[in-house]
Amino acid sequence: MTASTYKPPDYYLMDELLSDEHKMIRSSVRDWVNREVKPIIEEASQLNEPPTHLMETMGENGIFGPFIPEKYGGAGLDYISYGLIMQELERGDSAIRSAASVQSSLVMFPIYIFGSDAQKAQFLPRLAKGELTGCFGLTEPNHGSDPGNMITRIREKGDHFILDGAKLWITNSSIADIAMVWAKDEKGVVRGLIVEKGMEGFSAPETHDKWSLRASVTGELVFDGVKIPRKNLLPKAKGLRSPLMCLNSARYGIAWGVIGAASECYDTALRYSLQRKQFDRFIGSFQLQQKKLAEMLTEITKAQLLVWRLGELKNQGKETAQMVSMAKRNNVKMALDIAREARQIIGAMGITSNYPVMRHMMNLESVITYEGTHDIHLLITGHDITGIQAFK
Amino acid sequence: MSFKIVVLAKQVPDTRNVGKDAMKADGTVNRGALPAIFNPEDLQALEQALMVKDQVEDAEIIILTMGPPRAVEIIREALYRGATSGYLITDRKFAGSDTLATSYTLALAVKKIQPHLVIAGRQAIDGDTAQVGPQIAQKLGIPQVTYTEQILDVNLDELKIRRRLERGVEVVKCKTPLLITVHSSAAECRPRNAKLLMKYKHARSVSELQEESKDYTEMMTNKPYLRLEEWSVADLGADEEALGLSGSPTKVKKIENVVLAKKESVNLTTEDKDIDYLMKELIDSHVIG
Numbered sequence: 001m002t003a004s005t006y007k008p009p010d011y012y013l014m015d016e017l018l019s020d021e022h023k024m025i026r027s028s029v030r031d032w033v034n035r036e037v038k039p040i041i042e043e044a045s046q047l048n049e050p051p052t053h054l055m056e057t058m059g060e061n062g063i064f065g066p067f068i069p070e071k072y073g074g075a076g077l078d079y080i081s082y083g084l085i086m087q088e089l090e091r092g093d094s095a096i097r098s099a100a101s102v103q104s105s106l107v108m109f110p111i112y113i114f115g116s117d118a119q120k121a122q123f124l125p126r127l128a129k130g131e132l133t134g135c136f137g138l139t140e141p142n143h144g145s146d147p148g149n150m151i152t153r154i155r156e157k158g159d160h161f162i163l164d165g166a167k168l169w170i171t172n173s174s175i176a177d178i179a180m181v182w183a184k185d186e187k188g189v190v191r192g193l194i195v196e197k198g199m200e201g202f203s204a205p206e207t208h209d210k211w212s213l214r215a216s217v218t219g220e221l222v223f224d225g226v227k228i229p230r231k232n233l234l235p236k237a238k239g240l241r242s243p244l245m246c247l248n249s250a251r252y253g254i255a256w257g258v259i260g261a262a263s264e265c266y267d268t269a270l271r272y273s274l275q276r277k278q279f280d281r282f283i284g285s286f287q288l289q290q291k292k293l294a295e296m297l298t299e300i301t302k303a304q305l306l307v308w309r310l311g312e313l314k315n316q317g318k319e320t321a322q323m324v325s326m327a328k329r330n331n332v333k334m335a336l337d338i339a340r341e342a343r344q345i346i347g348a349m350g351i352t353s354n355y356p357v358m359r360h361m362m363n364l365e366s367v368i369t370y371e372g373t374h375d376i377h378l379l380i381t382g383h384d385i386t387g388i389q390a391f392k
Numbered sequence: 393m394s395f396k397i398v399v400l401a402k403q404v405p406d407t408r409n410v411g412k413d414a415m416k417a418d419g420t421v422n423r424g425a426l427p428a429i430f431n432p433e434d435l436q437a438l439e440q441a442l443m444v445k446d447q448v449e450d451a452e453i454i455i456l457t458m459g460p461p462r463a464v465e466i467i468r469e470a471l472y473r474g475a476t477s478g479y480l481i482t483d484r485k486f487a488g489s490d491t492l493a494t495s496y497t498l499a500l501a502v503k504k505i506q507p508h509l510v511i512a513g514r515q516a517i518d519g520d521t522a523q524v525g526p527q528i529a530q531k532l533g534i535p536q537v538t539y540t541e542q543i544l545d546v547n548l549d550e551l552k553i554r555r556r557l558e559r560g561v562e563v564v565k566c567k568t569p570l571l572i573t574v575h576s577s578a579a580e581c582r583p584r585n586a587k588l589l590m591k592y593k594h595a596r597s598v599s600e601l602q603e604e605s606k607d608y609t610e611m612m613t614n615k616p617y618l619r620l621e622e623w624s625v626a627d628l629g630a631d632e633e634a635l636g637l638s639g640s641p642t643k644v645k646k647i648e649n650v651v652l653a654k655k656e657s658v659n660l661t662t663e664d665k666d667i668d669y670l671m672k673e674l675i676d677s678h679v680i681g
Contacts, residue, residue, distance in 0.1 A: 024589050031583030062587030075590045085586070
């Protein structure tokens with residue numbers, strides 16, 4: 001499938017809910033993806049060679065920190081625009097969207113919200129331009145869904161802190177210039193620190209052998225008595241709530257992003273079903289294939305409505321973390337199911353890189369687990385409606 | 393000193409997507425029925441300018457477009473992709489200009505700017521004449537390099553350019569100032585940049601500001617780059633006899649949709665007699681042999 005033939009599904013005329021500005025932003029990122037991502041992404045995934053050069057071009061094109069004010073190098077856009085950017089990036093590949101999610105929501109966002117003026121001025125413009133790449137360290141080898149029990153620690157020593165511990169499943173770990181790391185202080189309070197590449201005792205080995213997000217760098221962060229200057233501590237981040245706010249912003253982007261992956265799978269399967277003949281008929285004429293396609297479009301349409309409303313609420317500052325959980329959980333599962341069904345429609349060809357479907361499907365297996373697993377998000381909703389926490 | 397580049401761009405009806413109502417009963421183009429777009433080769437011309445700007449420190453890209461007030465959309469589109477500024481040449485007196493009158497007008501505008509380099513698309517899809525670029529160079533008395541595929545090297549004094557010709561390529565060097573026209577085989581233009589979109593979304597021409605209900609005064613004072621200037625006949629100091637209908641010797645009689653008749657094509661099979669026929673045709677027309 002060539003990029004130019006892609007027709008995004010819009011069954012409920014959602015475009016009427018978007019401003020001209022939204023549509024222009026979307027088309028700019030869609031064009032960027034067609035030009036920079038589509039031609040290289042299958043090979044990058046097959047060879048497990050992440051296209052890290054895209055970080056800088058994404059920065060040049062205003063893709064990072066869209067909601068950060070222009071003063072700090074962001075684009076000063078609303079949250080629907082942020083969502084649309086993520087949707088178009090993930091139509092390209094979840095790995096590209098992941099890199100942008102991390103940079104925007106997990107690195108720029110905490111510096112902007114919890115950082116000092118000096119930290120904002122030092123890091124935000126360069127992160128926005130893609131001159132600096134950031135990563136985010138919360139998850140640990142033994143603490144995934146349960147980050148509150150993290151063991152990474154900082155202790156005060158004179159004019160600096162000493163950081164010890166390790167983080168795992170970190171997107172962009174080995175290519176990052178700075179790591180936004182979450183660690184407990186001596187009182188057991190979670191604090192945020194900016195750890196810079198090259199600091200003594202800090203290493204970031206890469207994780208290999210992935211079957212998913214193969215166009216993305218994943219790895220560890222290891223801290224062995226790393227000396228962190230006091231100026232690298234985020235003054236306003238105190239408690240687990242701070243990193244969870246970052247994740248919330250990222251999850252919001254994921255809820256939009258996966259619609260891009262799902263739309264491309266649907267569009268590819270629909271096209272294929274109207275070209276492929278078996279028993280002298282297009283396979284799209286068979287009831288079982290139509291059922292798959294009709295259900296895909298229904299689910300995409302529902303997902304679009306969900307994130308559009310969530311975006312409106314977020315623009316008004318009325319969204320809750322629980323609302324974001326619902327959208328992340330629903331939409332990622334929707335996209336994964338659609339990728340699997342689309343793969344079936346395309347048959348054996350669906351397992352090859354002639355079609356983008358299997359790549360999306362494998363990527364989405366990560367997306368359904370990271371940034372709060374599918375099950376944990378369900379329990380967040382359960383907790384919200386019953387008032388009873390079921391996961392601890 | 394900054395390296396000044398003028399890009400000549402035209403807003404054209406999208407003749408690539410012609411529907412059944414594309415032509416009026418009298419044979420003229422029904423502009424209302426066709427979406428107005430950035431002429432494709434002009435967009436490629438803009439990309440060549442942007443590539444120069446990527447390489448040369450302190451380069452400036454100025455868009456010149458001539459047309460009705462709505463043609464200012466072309467300038468905004470170029471700003472979204474990285475142009476520095478633009479001027480809209482608009483005046484009722486320009487209406488009906490053919491290539492001679494258009495090149496006269498554009499040459500006056502280029503003279504006002506005094507650029508090192510003028511880049512235009514080879515031709516516009518509504519007229520396909522490919523005359524305006526070369527005529528401007530002639531009127532300005534500067535060299536021209538047509539059919540540019542890529543600018544290979546650039547400095548303040550000289551450009552090295554690859555031209556795409558019918559049977560190959562040619563690499564030429566040319567002193568500045570010069571005018572080049574860009575061929576469709578050149579690189580596609582880069583997409584709009586989200587940040588520039590935000591920066592220039594309120595850019596308005598003087599005519600647009602008069603129509604706007606919203607008060608733009610404060611914004612235009614704080615961000616003067618949002619004001620897109622218009623040049624009229626008076627601003628250019630043009631001779632009214634040389635422009636518009638009176639300056640245009642070309643008279644369009646009729647526009648027709650060309651439908652290739654069956655008799656102009658031949659179906660060939662792999663049989664020997666058909667291959668012999670094809671060989672004979674190719675030799676007769678000097679394609680081979």
